[in-house]
Amino acid sequence: MRALRSPGGVAAWASSGPGAALAALKALAEAQELSSGKAVHGRLLRARALGLVHGNALIHLYASCGRTYLAHRVFDALSLRNVVSYGALMAGYLHAGLPAAGLDLLRHMDLAPARPNEFIYATALACCSDAGTLRTGEQCHGRVLKAGLGTFPYVGNSLLCMYLACSGVEDAARVLSAASPDVYSCNSMINGYVDQGLFGDAMAVLGLILAEVDQWDHVTFLAALGLCAGLKDLRLGTQIHGQALRRGVEGNIFVGNSVVDMHGKCGEVGAAWRAFCELPDRNVVSWSSIMAAFAQNGLFEEALRLWPEMEEDGVRPNDFSYAIVLAACGGLSVLRHGEALSAHAEKTGFRGHSLVENALINMYARGGSIWDAHKTFAGMRRRDTVSWNSMISGFSQHGLASPTTAVTFVGVLSACDRLGLVDDGFRYLNQMADQMGISPTVEHYTCIVGLLCRAGRLEDAESFMRTTEAEWDAVAWRTLLCACLIHKNHGLGRGSPSRSSTATQTMWEPTSCYPEADAGKGIKKEPGSSWIQVRNQTHVFVSGDREHPRADEIYTKLRDLLAAIRPLGMCRTSTEFSTTFHSEKLAVAFGILTMPPTAPIHVMKNLRICDDCHTALSLISLAAARTVVVRDANRFHCFVDGRCSCGSYW
């Protein structure tokens, strides 16, 4: 390898014959030697020796170095491509975190003479796993069976993993039982079960491998140790550890780290510490595991004390390490220390990782600073289940049935709607009402209607609306009617005769039932209100109101702001009084007036933000150089530099 690094060495290899150049490219791909690889590329071009096989090797080389763009350029330049060209490029996209591009390539193959083989399907299925596309994965499954490629162990395991990632353990188990299981797929299956907390099933698969002892490998040990950690079964864990020692796999750093973790999860901090001390090598995961072992057993200070030792050891923290020490800070309620670590994470580029942000929410919530928790939550670019759950449990622990909490639940429910999680939606609705004592509003109920409609359960949606006491507004009706149109269930829209009461029939006359069109009855519209937290005080505004003690200042400020954005393309506002002083504008003006110049302005609103305010706030964020975050009934709008995180679609 050393010889290759010098240009002369590369030249010698590449020019001494096509076979040698191929070997060179392979070695360079392995070592991820991009610049030497480019040199070989150049030589091959000059020698006009860049044929199919060398081209494929080059694609592989660029892909191995993460340069998918260069790999694709070589791919495009090839006058002849075979299945290997496709496979190498697809794998490049897969490993570069661009699974959708890999799947595009698969579709491209339909038009090419090259037929997909087992390599292609293994890679394509891995792309489906990463992209989370069950539909495509199932199509691949069908084509694998049709092409008779299902017996390749690689393909079988990729299939199993695809179902684990995109569907669930049931489909994965079906794949496992259909093929003759090998270690790889058994390991995958055990981990799949453990992730779901299905320890009994995991144990059964472990037994399947146990029956053929010589098949155990170090990944099986990892899966087994993870199972023990999940079960908190120290006896089994110790046995597995003993087996690992006998097999000589304990030197593997993954296995060693897992042993530390297993002991920590079983509550044996001392044993975890001994296992940690015995590790021949320590990486971030080793340190994270031991810190987590301490923190998970209530020894927060001990966990925090390890941080400087880790730094001394020359190990750089990652998002996991930050999450662990932030949790320890929450446990000790040392929020200042947590903030210092958060600043540390900012510097090392981990502050934006969801793991870190979620840990911050938890830390603040546990440390009693619920509004800082909410600020973190509101400022997040992407919120996952953990973020929502952390925020909700934070509110719940603080006994907060505030407007903010109610709005957070609107967010949760609409997330369930978007993801099609009907049962979860109902679970959250009940949790909110029963455990937190928040009476659901029409906004919450509308999410449930949306949820049922999206699941195609139109009759349930209709009966939900009929039986639930709420002031149904246009949004809910529109949701149901649109769903009727989409699902072509016009009968329901007219009030299906078999099950509906007279009440439903009057409600469901096709046009006049649509409340917006029915001027006579009209729907009582909930007054729009917005609120903002300033120095632990909530200030509430409704449209055009002058109740606030600083109303004069606020209105002056708002007029100034509107004047400032007029040249930026906002002219309608001045003529329309009703929207000029909408509550969200008042709250934002108040925020700008009272908050320090760099602080982001966080405003909540009970209804959806209107178009005019949306445009105005975008421009204000630009003109006043302020970050404005508005949480409306539907979602967050984060306005920065004249742009909104919702992409002006809400």
Place this chain on the structure above:
DNA sequence: CTAGGGTTAG
């Protein structure tokens, strides 16, 4: 010349 399972968080 292209392909599979892996440790740390909640």
